[in-house]
Amino acid sequence: MAPQLEFSTFSNVINNQLTQTTETRHGINPANGELNPPVPVSAQNDLDTATKAARDAFKTWAKTSFEERRQALGAWADAIEANAEGFARTLTMEQGKPLTQSSVEVGMASSWIKGLTSIEIKNNVIEETEDRTVVQRYTPLGVVGAIVPWNFPVLLAVGKIASAVYTGNTVIVKPSPFTPYCDLKLAELAIPFFPPGVIQCLSGDDSLGPMFTDHHEIDKISFTGSIITGKRVMASCAKTLKRVTLELGGNDPAIICEDVDIDTIIPKIGILSYLCSSQICMMIKRLYVHEKIYDEFLEKLVGFVKTLKVGNGTEADTFFGPVQNKMQFDKAKDLFSSITTENLQTALGGTIEDSTGYYIHPTIINNPPETSRVVQEEPFAPILPVMKWSDEDEVVGRANALETGLGSSVWSKDFERATHIADQLQSGSVWVNSHFDLSPTAPFGGHKNSGMGVEWGLNGLLGYCNSQTQWLKKSF
Numbered sequence: 001m002a003p004q005l006e007f008s009t010f011s012n013v014i015n016n017q018l019t020q021t022t023e024t025r026h027g028i029n030p031a032n033g034e035l036n037p038p039v040p041v042s043a044q045n046d047l048d049t050a051t052k053a054a055r056d057a058f059k060t061w062a063k064t065s066f067e068e069r070r071q072a073l074g075a076w077a078d079a080i081e082a083n084a085e086g087f088a089r090t091l092t093m094e095q096g097k098p099l100t101q102s103s104v105e106v107g108m109a110s111s112w113i114k115g116l117t118s119i120e121i122k123n124n125v126i127e128e129t130e131d132r133t134v135v136q137r138y139t140p141l142g143v144v145g146a147i148v149p150w151n152f153p154v155l156l157a158v159g160k161i162a163s164a165v166y167t168g169n170t171v172i173v174k175p176s177p178f179t180p181y182c183d184l185k186l187a188e189l190a191i192p193f194f195p196p197g198v199i200q201c202l203s204g205d206d207s208l209g210p211m212f213t214d215h216h217e218i219d220k221i222s223f224t225g226s227i228i229t230g231k232r233v234m235a236s237c238a239k240t241l242k243r244v245t246l247e248l249g250g251n252d253p254a255i256i257c258e259d260v261d262i263d264t265i266i267p268k269i270g271i272l273s274y275l276c277s278s279q280i281c282m283m284i285k286r287l288y289v290h291e292k293i294y295d296e297f298l299e300k301l302v303g304f305v306k307t308l309k310v311g312n313g314t315e316a317d318t319f320f321g322p323v324q325n326k327m328q329f330d331k332a333k334d335l336f337s338s339i340t341t342e343n344l345q346t347a348l349g350g351t352i353e354d355s356t357g358y359y360i361h362p363t364i365i366n367n368p369p370e371t372s373r374v375v376q377e378e379p380f381a382p383i384l385p386v387m388k389w390s391d392e393d394e395v396v397g398r399a400n401a402l403e404t405g406l407g408s409s410v411w412s413k414d415f416e417r418a419t420h421i422a423d424q425l426q427s428g429s430v431w432v433n434s435h436f437d438l439s440p441t442a443p444f445g446g447h448k449n450s451g452m453g454v455e456w457g458l459n460g461l462l463g464y465c466n467s468q469t470q471w472l473k474k475s476f
Helices: 046-061 066-082 084-095 098-118 153-166 181-193 207-216 227-238 260-280 296-307 325-342 393-397 415-422 459-462
Strands: 012-014 018-021 022-026 035-040 124-128 131-139 142-145 170-174 200-201 221-225 243-247 250-255 283-289 319-320 345-347 361-368 383-389 407-409 429-432 465-473
Touching: 012 046, 012 181, 022 250, 022 319, 035 066, 035 181, 035 296, 046 170, 046 200, 046 207, 066 124, 066 153, 066 407, 098 124, 098 153, 142 153, 142 207, 142 393, 153 170, 153 181, 153 221, 153 319, 170 181, 170 207, 181 200, 181 361, 207 345, 221 227, 227 243, 250 260, 260 283, 260 296, 260 319, 260 383, 283 296, 283 393, 296 345, 296 361, 296 383, 325 361, 345 383, 407 415, 415 429, 459 465
Parallel strands: 142 170, 142 221, 170 200, 221 243, 250 283, 250 407, 283 383, 361 383, 407 429
Antiparallel strands: 012 018, 012 200, 022 035, 124 131, 131 465, 345 361
16 A cells, blocks of 8 residues: 655755754745745755765665665555655645646656666677677666756656666756645655665755755766756766756757648647646747748637636646746746837737746747747747748748757658658657657757767666776686
């Protein structure tokens, strides 16, 4: 019988103990501005205690078999599933996304743990003769620091935890200060299934991240977040030569060819541009529509997006919850001001109204210039530029022009043509006739400024390992 969590009190998890700190802080419910429950504010001594526990646990955990780790992670996944309702409610409370989207994220978390642990990591036999064998094997790194963002705090924490633990490492999770609640409960739920020190979680303020990246007892940082912060993480990790995986921002283009069935794809494009109020790094953020169908496409896209409800994520049928925090809300307001200063034409929305929560109604910009801020910047808010194109080479050049390269997509009935265009796009994920498809067994990462290394899949797991070459000679 899986343990049943209560979701009213929140503690750090250090060495399988629930601990508190002298100082506490509150997250804010973005739907109404109300204070969420108190959470710990961890200091250097808390991290030191956790890293010592993780280092001690690593000595034993690294020697366990993949099957033992798979079983422990599978039991934890089942427990997450058994507590799915509490996790979903808490996720909506802290993140703001509609309850339906929170339920999907929590459901993905348990299934993705099992997907990741289905991957086999095998030794690579390079040479085998009568006299000697040369083998490349993969050994765990040690202690992993998992720095989790506020847009998908459950799925992304689980991905980092499962990847680290399955490959024989121990892990300390640092949630975003904006969304600490579910991550603390994930670590609490792991206590019955793992030895002390294997999975820990520390809540803190903005000072805790640099403590992680500076700490000499942490061997790898897995970070998901903004490009600016990612560069700081990498610079800090360089001081101790930590291994680092960075999954950073994107400004994903989607190219719509003139032969598409407009009525069929409009709902897909609309949802894939605005899920989680567009606060997803690989949402469609630049929409290039062929000039032959542009006017009809734009009109029908506006009509569809108008049907999507804006409101508190706990209300039925809500699609647009609030953006997650005041910092993001203020950034969006600043970006929205460029509509006026750059004389852009809106097809939908265009203003941000005062409200008790951080609500932004969906906005569509009609054919802005490529140089406009709404095209050049990743908004992380529901504002979508829609632009005309006519020449394939030119639209590929526009799609590839930015310093980001996370995802991109091409939509056409002509599969060969779409694939030909897709082959030229510079991004870590490229979709044809879809966008945002993901799998725990397929690697995900960015090109250019969108990141370094990958998460998920075999390659993602190997990022939590050292490569070791053994030269095994039978006689001297």
